[in-house]
Amino acid sequence: MDTTFTLGTQLHDGPGQHGRTGTIHTPHGDIQTPAFIPVGTKATVKTLTPEQVKDTGAQAVLSNAYHLYLQPGPDIVDEAGGVAAFEHWDGPTYTDSGGFQVMSLGVGFKKVLAMDTKGLQDSDIRAQKKDRFAQVDEDGVDFRSVIDGSKHRFTPEVSMQIQHQLGADIIFAFDELTTLVDTRLYQEQSVARTHRWAKRCLDEHERLTNERPGKPLQSLWGVVQGAQYEDLRRQAIRGLLDLSKEAEDAGRRGFGGFGIGGALEKENLGTIVGWVCDEIPADKPRHLLGISEPDDLFTAIEAGADTFDCVAPTRLGRRGGVYTLDGRMNLPAARFKRDFTPIDAEVGGYVNEHYTRAYIHHLFKAKEYLGQSLCTMHNLTFMIQLVDNIRAAINDGTYWEFKQEFLGRYYA
Structure with a gap:
């Protein structure tokens, strides 16, 4: 089966306000939404067994393609039967694309996205080029390993190949994540680049799906960037919807859902999620990446987010x-x-x-x-x-x- 979404009860539905319940159906079980998805970066929610994670009420777990690529390697996870079987998790799984590492190992510091620039200098948020572990160009990203400093390269195609080997039910297109202090011009260039990468991800996803018959179908979700700019956010999601329709018109699979990414100012969180959800058809699920404070959850859900993940609860614990x-x-x-x-x-x-x-x-x-x-x-x-x-x-x-x-x- 493929991943689909069934709409439940709508809280309201107007401009910028799309709160609802629903069900995401995946090959490995249903996710009742809204839902908080714990992060198991390296195929483990740190300090807990999968049974303990299940006991918290968790419905799914999200792992990271970049970290599992470095260790133990996606081929080993594939040989184990996919990330769920590898980590003994009985339920749906997500993998993020490695796009977050474009920022956190590149311009970012401390793997944290600033949600507020008050009291911060540009140098508090963006690293100097010589200090960066990731460098972006049109074709992809050069990384230095956080484990041993070795050099690696991610492209949209490589991200798809890794995520297909990891075998998660829901996977994300490779995107470039920017910071709040990047210029408007750079944000424009980044949205356009992420769009071109999304097209390449769809193409490679289709090729790999056909190449690996018998595997459970994986749902590829596009990622919406555009920082705090309404026109860029709407341009980004409309572009992804166009790519998805083009694929479906050609008899191929489009995007099964959409991730809302990027550095978001806390005060604008609901507004930005609302802009994006204005554009997304009701039958497509929406995942908000990296949000966990209680007031933010209410805000995001009211604006239309169905699922969200964040390391904050586990890191705090x-x-x-x-x-x-x-x-x-x-x-x-x-x-x-x-x-x-x-x-x-x-x-x-x-x-x-x-x-x-x-x-x-x-x-x-x-x-x-x-x-x-x-x-x-x-x-x-x-x-x-x-x-x-x-x-x-x-x-x-x-x-x-x-x-x-x-x-x-x-x-x-």
């Missing part, structure tokens, strides 16, 4: 930071040394049913890895439960009341 219904807490702090209550009993789940704040505080002070696992598991449970509750509230008509109650308490 490995440092002892946890989400609660009353805001974030840092469990290594001294005030939790004798706190024998759960992280958040109302959230529930395995961690809250069995462990106390004092015990997890002790684990971090003793530098025991279990502390990282417990906080990571709790944070995923919190985030997935939040999005599940948003989905239920849209379906039963109580979304606006739920949003007001949740955000009013979380940010009190």
Whole structure:
């Protein structure tokens, strides 16, 4: 079977406002949307077993083509039966294209996209050319490995070849990710380049699908760039829709859905997602790359995002930071040394049913890895439960009341 989308309940549907529920049907199971997708960059959600990830309520996992290309190699994952079989994950999978590494290893720093430029210098966001691990040209990107410094080259075709070997249900076209401080001219050039790369991805995806009969069909999603510019965002998605229609008119497969990428200013997040979703047909799912703060989730869902991924909940958990219904807490702090209550009993789940704040505080002070696992598991449970509750509230008509109650308490 191919990946398809069934529309559920619409929260509303007008310019810039396309919130809805739905179901993404994949060869390895359904994803009820909206959905938060945990990130398992190297075919593992750090510190957790796949069974523990499943226990958080996760419906799918996203891995990274660039990192799995470097180690262990896509041929090994292919031989194992694809990324889901390799990591023992029973459910749908995504892989991103390596496009994020174009930015994070190229102009970016610390693998973090700035969502706010206030108080930052250009040099805080963009590395000097001599310091970059990735260099972009028209044909593709030259990378230096983050493991051993060896040189590698990604093109749209190479990204498709890697992602076909990885075998995820949903894969993304290779794109160039820019920063908030790139010039308008560069953003224009980048959108045009990403469009040309998307065409090459569609062509190679079709060739590889025909070359590998018997494999589960993979759904290729185009990626929309354009930074904070409305005309560029709309130009980008219209261009991808044109490419998709051209392919379908020729009897080939077009884009199964679309990813909304790029550096987004937090204050403009909903507006930008809304511009893009204005243009996307209702039967195509939309994935927002790299968003996780609770207020951002509400904003993105209202504007039309169906799924989203982010490393923030797991990265925060490995440092002892946890989400609660009353805001974030840092469990290594001294005030939790004798706190024998759960992280958040109302959230529930395995961690809250069995462990106390004092015990997890002790684990971090003793530098025991279990502390990282417990906080990571709790944070995923919190985030997935939040999005599940948003989905239920849209379906039963109580979304606006739920949003007001949740955000009013979380940010009190």
